[in-house]
Amino acid sequence: METRSTPAVLHPRERHIVAALRDVDGANRRELAELTGLPRTTVTATVASLIARGLLTEITETEDSAVTRRAGRPSPTVRIELATKTVVAVEFGRHRQSVTLMGFDGRVLNSTDIQLDLTQSFEAIAAGLAAIAETASSAADRPSAMVVSVAMPFRRGAGAPQIPTYSSGEKPFARPRAQRPYWLLTDPSAALTEALGIPVVIENDINLAALGEAGHGAAHGAHTAVYLSVVPGFGAGIIIGGRLFRGAGGIAGELAHVSLREDGDLCVCGNRGCYTTARRDGPSLADDFATAFGRTVPLDEVIALAADGDMTVRRWLTDLGRSMAEPLAGFVTMLNPDLLVVDSALGPAAEPVVDGLRDTIERRTSPMTYHGLEILPGRLTTTAIPTGAAVLAAQGYVDRLARPEPIAPFGRRRAIREWR
Template sequence: MPPPGSLERLRVANRRAITGLLAAEGPMSRADLTRASGLSRTTVSSLVGALIASGQVRETAGRGRPHKGGSGRPPVLVALSTPAGGVAGVDVGHRHVRVAVADRGGTVLAEDLAELDVDAHGAEALDRAAAMVRTLLDRAGVPRADLHAVGMCVPAPLDRRSARISTGIMPGWRHLRPARELARRLGVPVHADNDANLGALAELHHGVARGVADLVYLKVASGLGAGIVLGGRLHRGVSGIAGELGHVQVGEDGLVCRCGNRGCLETVVAAPRLIDLLAPAYDEELTTERVLELDDAGDPGVRRVLDDAGRTVGRAVADLCNSLNPEAVVVGGSLGTAPSLVSGVRHAVDRYAQPDTAAAVRVVPGALGDRAEVVGAVALAIARVAAA
């Protein structure tokens, strides 16, 4: 038998899994919780009973639908109790900070976006994020003393052991622990994770991947990364940097990457690189938004470049699919809605993945667009509060 301390840690982790699902998904039946968490029916029933007894979870008046449209009795749904106060989500991108304040049921009450050079100015970005949180709390009518936690995403690998950004991708953050620094500014717990991980979490619970247990969330923006969900849970790896697809080497003599290597996939297909490729052929200043408009309008140059980029990314994604056999690849980030890019990924997966693997996986654009990361950050904050 494992020691008592190990059993208690396991029970805490299982409780966190249940409350995290309810925080992100809303009311669920015990059977749905069993399927989504991968825990046994007996374990889920025991955990839900204890959470109801403690007041953290309640049974709702509404009823759910039988699994797969069956004709059985509608199941009882359970939901997180919604106490007073709120949480915040902070999405730190390479060129922006987006903040949302929400109630503890996940309803966003106020949201704002600021453009700034985040990579080179870590302390200033954290100052701005803290100020935005305080302003939005006032705007939403949530007393600052009632802010319970903040979820935060960063656009780089975050080492779980040191709590620091683990490469030189963001030079202005080299000596900072992002969660600790923002917590010091706000006076509440801050929980940080990689942006692609939180994008995956958001699409899993609020977007196109609802009900999918195994998926890869691919973020294509100013950088390139992947969030991996296995068995309904984020897979972060031993040090928290699983899914760094953008730093797969595609050419030994390629361009120098922000991470210090040469020929990384990100140097070929990230949004700034694609805009640089397109710019000489257009007599206007191109932005990511304008590239998306031209793709929708059928512009042949834009479609060719985005399709080529999708095929290049898809070659690496195909290898990942062969290893993980996911049900879905969700393409997100600022370029994730581009049909030509998504189509290119699909074609590459069909060509390079093992045939049965390719046939089993859907390749779809994300539903949440550039809000996926802040939605995931809010969900992370709620889940950590509920599990505390």
């Protein structure tokens, strides 16, 4: 068995098989021969070796009945073995911190709240995360990866953008927020990987929720899906072909900062008239309801009221969906997604938002764009982010397995020999 942090170095034909299985929900040996162009006997021997090393698994008959049955299938379906690997999903939310141990296959193994002071030094954070990984290890085998979810824009290799400061008298429209934790202003992934001995990646929370819904929720199987976050802040995560699309700078999907009025209020991001400022009542649904109801209304209560059919709350949520359609209509026309998924965390409160979005997007986009666009509520409620962490970790693991080795001197000749 390979070590956990550095996957097995695979033979080129093994990498070829893994790469062929990466984007399909299992394949049998005949299909693998077609997908890879390798002779059937080579496929059979290579699959047997990969199964023996725990890298592939054969799907049992009962599981297989859920997979599309193909008549006269000559051999059982195999897929990449993910169930035995785990990832520690750490959530640094705006209101809550938690750690969830997830199977790479998307199963929630256990979850607990944590408290880590994010204003500490990098060394203290690294020690805290190492202790979290250690605690998770005692409950299962050593985890294969850690994914840290942060509730702020985060650019791979660069870190979280600093909030601009203003020297003029004009104050940006936003509640006063703490500055970004110092250790997140550069990407600490490599240093954390070094400190913990397992791959560690930092990712934006909305991107992870989008990946979770794409891997195991409402967006499973979608071609191009856009996940829309409503709580605790407005944002979008873009999934193309099951993979996260981050954009050139890693901050694609900042729905809150689509500028709707160029002479609008100064936004905390440095722009004017952003969607989040145009709404006038803050970036958080709970805050919106505090304005509407004249008291603090926790999200759980909003969801319960919507589920009970409270007309005020449902109307308010429908209007919210209509207002979100405004910054989205042009984007939907440009991207032509087949699916919009509304915030997993809203649960039954997502339905009225979906209604509002449908209504306005239909009126604000051409029929050829609207046709074929589905708008659905998220399905994963509170587990969307850790599920996304599992999907991200599994994709990273499989990519590392399938990645060709760099060509060393004589490497090409060796590779050619191995193919014979």
